[in-house]
Amino acid sequence: MIGTVVENIKLNDKYYYMIINNKEFVEKAKVGQFLMVQSKEYDYINDPILRRPFGICDVDYDSGDFSILYMIVGKGTMLLSTFKKGSKIEFSPPLGNSFTIQSKKNVALVGGGIGIAPLYFLAKTLKDNNCKITLYFGGQSEIDIVFLDKFEKVVDEIVVTTNDGSKGMKGLVTDPFIKNIDHYDYVYTCGPKKMLEAVSRICIDSGRAVEVSLDERMACGLGACLGCIVYVKDDDGNEIQKRCCVEGPIFDGSKVIWESVCRG
Amino acid sequence: MIGTVVENIKLNDKYYYMIINNKEFVEKAKVGQFLMVQSKEYDYINDPILRRPFGICDVDYDSGDFSILYMIVGKGTMLLSTFKKGSKIEFSPPLGNSFTIQSKKNVALVGGGIGIAPLYFLAKTLKDNNCKITLYFGGQSEIDIVFLDKFEKVVDEIVVTTNDGSKGMKGLVTDPFIKNIDHYDYVYTCGPKKMLEAVSRICIDSGRAVEVSLDERMACGLGACLGCIVYVKDDDGNEIQKRCCVEGPIFDGSKVIWESVCRG
Amino acid sequence: MSESLKINLCGVEFKNPIITASGTFGYGLEYANHIDLNKLGGISVKGISLKEVKGNPMPRIMETSAGMLNAIGLQNVGVERFIKEKLPALRKYDTKIIVNFWGKMLEEYIEVARVLDEEDVDMLEMNISCPNIKEGGIAFGTDPKMTYEVVYNCKKVMKNKPLVVKLSPNVTNIKVFGKVAEEAGADAISAINTLLGMAININTRKPFLSNITGGLSGPAIKPVAIRMVYELYKTIKIPIIGIGGIMSYRDVIEFYLAGASAVQVGTANFVDPEIPIKIIDELNNYLKCNNIRNISELTGKVEI
Amino acid sequence: MSESLKINLCGVEFKNPIITASGTFGYGLEYANHIDLNKLGGISVKGISLKEVKGNPMPRIMETSAGMLNAIGLQNVGVERFIKEKLPALRKYDTKIIVNFWGKMLEEYIEVARVLDEEDVDMLEMNISCPNIKEGGIAFGTDPKMTYEVVYNCKKVMKNKPLVVKLSPNVTNIKVFGKVAEEAGADAISAINTLLGMAININTRKPFLSNITGGLSGPAIKPVAIRMVYELYKTIKIPIIGIGGIMSYRDVIEFYLAGASAVQVGTANFVDPEIPIKIIDELNNYLKCNNIRNISELTGKVEI
Numbered sequence A, B: 001m002i003g004t005v006v007e008n009i010k011l012n013d014k015y016y017y018m019i020i021n022n023k024e025f026v027e028k029a030k031v032g033q034f035l036m037v038q039s040k041e042y043d044y045i046n047d048p049i050l051r052r053p054f055g056i057c058d059v060d061y062d063s064g065d066f067s068i069l070y071m072i073v074g075k076g077t078m079l080l081s082t083f084k085k086g087s088k089i090e091f092s093p094p095l096g097n098s099f100t101i102q103s104k105k106n107v108a109l110v111g112g113g114i115g116i117a118p119l120y121f122l123a124k125t126l127k128d129n130n131c132k133i134t135l136y137f138g139g140q141s142e143i144d145i146v147f148l149d150k151f152e153k154v155v156d157e158i159v160v161t162t163n164d165g166s167k168g169m170k171g172l173v174t175d176p177f178i179k180n181i182d183h184y185d186y187v188y189t190c191g192p193k194k195m196l197e198a199v200s201r202i203c204i205d206s207g208r209a210v211e212v213s214l215d216e217r218m219a220c221g222l223g224a225c226l227g228c229i230v231y232v233k234d235d236d237g238n239e240i241q242k243r244c245c246v247e248g249p250i251f252d253g254s255k256v257i258w259e260s261v262c263r264g
Numbered sequence C, D: 001m002s003e004s005l006k007i008n009l010c011g012v013e014f015k016n017p018i019i020t021a022s023g024t025f026g027y028g029l030e031y032a033n034h035i036d037l038n039k040l041g042g043i044s045v046k047g048i049s050l051k052e053v054k055g056n057p058m059p060r061i062m063e064t065s066a067g068m069l070n071a072i073g074l075q076n077v078g079v080e081r082f083i084k085e086k087l088p089a090l091r092k093y094d095t096k097i098i099v100n101f102w103g104k105m106l107e108e109y110i111e112v113a114r115v116l117d118e119e120d121v122d123m124l125e126m127n128i129s130c131p132n133i134k135e136g137g138i139a140f141g142t143d144p145k146m147t148y149e150v151v152y153n154c155k156k157v158m159k160n161k162p163l164v165v166k167l168s169p170n171v172t173n174i175k176v177f178g179k180v181a182e183e184a185g186a187d188a189i190s191a192i193n194t195l196l197g198m199a200i201n202i203n204t205r206k207p208f209l210s211n212i213t214g215g216l217s218g219p220a221i222k223p224v225a226i227r228m229v230y231e232l233y234k235t236i237k238i239p240i241i242g243i244g245g246i247m248s249y250r251d252v253i254e255f256y257l258a259g260a261s262a263v264q265v266g267t268a269n270f271v272d273p274e275i276p277i278k279i280i281d282e283l284n285n286y287l288k289c290n291n292i293r294n295i296s297e298l299t300g301k302v303e304i
């Protein structure tokens, strides 16, 4: 698919927010899905070569806009940050499975750093479904706490933590979360592997359902290359392979075999 | 060296004109020299990889601006055409030898297509040296005849030819040139190999000195890789090797062994 | 459908010479919702073995300059499930099906070839880049004697289908392997498979791939692939399917000039699943503009 | 000058491990007006032969995706003129001089080695990627017996200088060649030379290089180079100079982790002559930030 860059906003030195217009994409997009974005503007250039996966951060059904929130990591995201308003950009349709949407429940969203990205679309959808939402948002430092103003309008409560205490409480996001776990019926989480694993264990221990969104390196995004395998337990407890791009990126946190997950 | 793009003007679908600011470069630039330009904006991208050679088209000692006139050929020039005003651009210092500047002579400049580029800087310099200048400018078609308004202010006479007759006389640029060869003391030429060879033969036959500017594929531009060899006859008539980037790009047209020249 | 792209490869009629490369196109079906499979000349499916294989631990892929490394570990559902679960759905599309296959021992190669030869597929493509566990891990594709053995013995049990042998580029002299495969009865050669490479994450100090090394593919390797197709064309008489870094119709023409009679598009499918279709359209256009009646006229037409 | 980059390679003290690669840096002097040669760890000069060589007809170079092909044809002024015309000027700079050399026959290799061993140079680097005209064009670097012969015989006549043997990557098993060179007396290995490639101009239908094929270099080949350095490090005890696609200090670290004790920067010199100097500065900084006392601590430290 091809879209037009509506905005490509630098939030700070580490994070950017890109709004893209494409009606067809927006009509198909489901909450929790991702897309593969071509980060080079010219197809006659072969470096970088693969598309990059990003979670859908927000969609606007009226305007046909959708957005990604991204962190500068390497050459793909550096290039993305150079896209100017009005440029054309290439990407896949919405890919992967989606979050299960609860209604009228007390839910917790636990986001670590850039893991916050798909949680915004989720929060909006849950709000529409009359959930009471608490956002736990952890980062390394102040710079990682972005998008708070947007979340404030959607969620009922926000708890911020940073490792260095430069914003919110000092510590890990799981510290306040574990204390309040009893308040929630359902938990959704996205972020670094260590955090997802910790959140999942907390949920398992207290009998809460938890959905995690996983990042695996991807080449095709379509289930063809088998580059993005995640090992999970099936209902009988057997270890089985799932493709993060097709059967994921959303998994039941209690089923994931965490040692097999390689992306941070 | 690093400069700032002052302008990057699309002249038509095939030709662009880029003005770059760098005082140090301009101070060093000699007429007939070229530079190696990095056509990608980000050094973390490895395709395209090599710099591209372009003739110095014009310099402005006051402002510290210089310019290149370029034709879209492949990925390097396509990328160059996307540079925006104000962007940084990387390039080598002025490289190669330079044209011999005549004073108070009747001179002819013979340019074919993009070969016109270095002839503008040359024409300005010759005019400052009180030469009477005729420009012969040949192209495939109307689209190839660019920069005429600029030349009009500098040269005394312009003869335009196109292969298809869409602008100027129909035919080869050598047709009118051969008729008038007796008027000139000195000839300078740049363009496709076939034209350079023809112009050189005409000059040899009528005993005129001729300087040609040659394009060879280049990797280093500094005389190190030996990728740009041109075979010429030395004073004793022996075939010797010259590096187009160091001992060229300007050669005595009567000495070049034309079969050895591979670039069109 | 255009006449100018129709080709006949070992008796099989392809509507065009654009085949998606094994391992980059799954079992074909994964792409069915994204592009029109009916437009493709053919599909070479993920390498099939006798039994299901789970592949390597993660991570399995990494990008490099103008290329990528993969060490999927030949994960596949095994020949039986392939025939039962994948083939019927795939056969509904109007495109040729090439089954890429491999084994850990000679006997496995022979058995898979025997089984597939009886099935409703168009061609078999033997991948000899995999290490032979019986012979201590030396790949079938890097020892000419082993190449001969495996090709000869598979061909012996195949009564119906043409056999394409896919060569490894990780050899000193590709011509030797082309020649040996031809002598052993191969109907065509496909070249090249991936170059063996490695990349290390300097932050973690670990290799990017769990398998340590992996196969390098993409435009980075195209010059090596073109050279090998050229060398093979001068050496053997059977047709060559050119593979390696194809991104556009220009690359296809380049492979044809070097000596190819068809091509496979691999990594490009990840870059944009539309690329094979775009290539077909652009090739059509190119041939028309250049008054070339059939693309086969270009095979080996590099002017030396 | 920083202690953290100082290395000792076969008894020669380098102020840093960044050496410019043979053929990409001329005789060094070409770059003297463009960068400060005194900052470089060393310079490996263009491959020298017994007699002057004029090289291949044009065209000799072509760009490819993230790389380039070259078929310069080993043009050089010959050992005598090199010593007379180039070496004295080059020696004025405070950097180590490695003389890359080659021959068309065993006897030429030996003769050049003998001559250079007596000169004021720091190391010899034997290029064995060139075809041996006596043995019908088989490269010295693709037949282990020939590799042994040429290394052993050159080493025999060398009394003073360390001998680096530069391996060709166009072989099935690089470990065999590293082992053989080591056994024959090589003091170090450098790897890799260029991969054999080819590119065709689809408009003219001619190869882009007059020589038809050429050597592929640049970031495109880095994964192959890293893999080979890693394989060599596991196989031999003598130090390895890593080469292939180095563009930044990160690539240098990657080569070190794979097993390199020094590196050479080649194609990058064309991209920007400042790159080797930038790399040195950035390495310094990297080592400081990571509390690494000397870069040698990183050799072979990839975590498997």
Ligand SMILES: Cc1cc2nc3c(=O)[nH]c(=O)nc-3n(C[C@H](O)[C@H](O)[C@H](O)COP(=O)(O)OP(=O)(O)OC[C@H]3O[C@@H](n4cnc5c(N)ncnc54)[C@H](O)[C@@H]3O)c2cc1C
Binding pocket: A034, A048, A050, A051, A052, A053, A054, A055, A056, A068, A069, A070, A071, A072, A073, A074, A075, A076, A077, A078, A114, A117, A118, A214, A215, A216, A217, A218, A249, A263, A264, C062, C063
């Ligand atoms: C399903 C999914 C959703 C994602 N959503 C977001 C998001 O909303 N916002 C965001 O900033 N990032 C997201 N990521 C991570 C994002 O894809 C990477 O940060 C990005 O690909 C880095 O590319 P690069 O070229 O800048 O980095 P490089 O390190 O240069 O990339 C090299 C290769 O590694 C891959 N890679 C690098 N980091 C990651 C990673 N963390 N996960 C997967 N692949 C990686 C790249 O895709 C590329 O193929 C998501 C990843 C996945 C799989």
Ligand SMILES: Cc1cc2nc3c(=O)[nH]c(=O)nc-3n(C[C@H](O)[C@H](O)[C@H](O)COP(=O)(O)OP(=O)(O)OC[C@H]3O[C@@H](n4cnc5c(N)ncnc54)[C@H](O)[C@@H]3O)c2cc1C
Binding pocket: B034, B048, B050, B051, B052, B053, B054, B055, B056, B068, B069, B070, B071, B072, B073, B074, B075, B076, B077, B078, B114, B117, B118, B214, B215, B216, B217, B218, B249, B263, B264, D062, D063
């Ligand atoms: C001394 C000199 C002066 C030049 N001056 C000008 C000028 O003023 N204006 C202008 O438009 N062009 C000029 N050229 C030609 C210009 O360098 C090429 O058109 C340009 O490099 C094409 O790059 P590309 O990536 O668009 O094409 P591609 O074909 O994709 O380039 C591939 C490779 O081939 C080389 N190449 C392609 N065409 C040429 C060519 N004609 N000459 C040399 N190398 C080539 C490129 O540099 C690159 O390394 C000059 C060349 C030389 C040697």
Ligand SMILES: Cc1cc2nc3c(=O)[nH]c(=O)nc-3n(C[C@H](O)[C@H](O)[C@H](O)COP(=O)(O)O)c2cc1C
Binding pocket: A225, C021, C022, C023, C024, C046, C047, C070, C072, C074, C100, C127, C166, C192, C193, C194, C215, C216, C217, C218, C219, C221, C243, C244, C245, C246, C264, C265, C266, C267, C268
């Ligand atoms: C992820 C991936 C998986 C692959 N799996 C196979 C395979 O199972 N069998 C095989 O013969 N080749 C396999 N290959 C090699 C490709 O079919 C092809 O030969 C190679 O990628 C070069 O082509 P390309 O540069 O167009 O990708 C695989 C390549 C990739 C990138």
Ligand SMILES: Cc1cc2nc3c(=O)[nH]c(=O)nc-3n(C[C@H](O)[C@H](O)[C@H](O)COP(=O)(O)O)c2cc1C
Binding pocket: B225, D021, D022, D023, D024, D046, D047, D070, D072, D074, D100, D127, D166, D192, D193, D194, D215, D216, D217, D218, D219, D221, D243, D244, D245, D246, D264, D265, D266, D267, D268
């Ligand atoms: C133009 C050119 C000329 C070369 N000439 C030589 C040579 O004379 N001797 C040699 O051993 N290697 C030669 N090489 C190979 C390089 O020294 C180096 O091994 C190779 O380019 C890989 O490194 P890179 O990717 O950093 O360029 C040459 C490479 C290039 C690009």
Ligand code: FES
Binding pocket: A217, A218, A219, A220, A221, A222, A223, A224, A225, A226, A227, A228, A229, A243, A244, A245, A246
């Ligand atoms: S990314 Fe290819 S299978 Fe998931």
Ligand code: FES
Binding pocket: B217, B218, B219, B220, B221, B222, B223, B224, B225, B226, B227, B228, B229, B243, B244, B245, B246
């Ligand atoms: S371009 Fe390298 S010697 Fe001329």
